[in-house]
Amino acid sequence: MKRVIFFLALALMLGGCETARNFNAISSNRNRLARLTVGMPKEKVLNIMKTKPFLSREMTINNPYKIDLLVATNHRYEVFYYVIDTDVPLEADVITDQQLVPLVIENGKLVGWGWEYLHNVR
Numbered sequence: 001m002k003r004v005i006f007f008l009a010l011a012l013m014l015g016g017c018e019t020a021r022n023f024n025a026i027s028s029n030r031n032r033l034a035r036l037t038v039g040m041p042k043e044k045v046l047n048i049m050k051t052k053p054f055l056s057r058e059m060t061i062n063n064p065y066k067i068d069l070l071v072a073t074n075h076r077y078e079v080f081y082y083v084i085d086t087d088v089p090l091e092a093d094v095i096t097d098q099q100l101v102p103l104v105i106e107n108g109k110l111v112g113w114g115w116e117y118l119h120n121v122r
Contacts, residue, residue, distance in 0.1 A: 026054060029063070030084040033101065033113065040110045042078070045103060049082055065100060072122050078105040079118065 035048050054061040064080040071077075085099035103113045104121060112121075 026061070026083050026085075029082045029101075033084070036103070036110060036113065038110055038112060042105050042108045042110070045105070045110050046080075049080070049103070054083075061095070064103075065095060070104075070121065075106060075121075077111075077121060079103065080105065 029049065032049050036045060050063055053063055061083055063082065065083050066081045068079040068081070069076065070079055080103045081100040082103065083095060083099055084101045097115075101113060102115065102118045104111050104118055112118075
């Protein structure tokens with residue numbers, strides 16, 4: 001019986017380590033935002049924010065999570081959404097807008113980020 005409890009505890013700890021590693025990788029997206037500046041070239045933004053997916057046993061999270069093209073008031077914007085909230089476990093298999101930050105690119109340059117900025121562009 002003690003062996004069963006030991007192996008169950010070990011399995012939970014190892015699974016927790018993987019989740020913690022993914023949370024650290026995603027929370028680093030939040031830390032990278034501080035290095036961005038308006039006017040920065042798109043390539044530099046992507047280099048800072050990284051484009052390598054996060055992997056777990058349950059799912060793969062693309063980085064950026066998604067990309068949209070937005071046309072508003074005669075302007076074309078690329079919007080890159082990055083996961084920055086680690087409060088919901090990755091295994092939940094659902095990423096909500098509240099867990100994302102949009103980065104808005106126009107003419108190859110970063111023009112702003114965050115939901116408030118995106119809503120003002122629309």
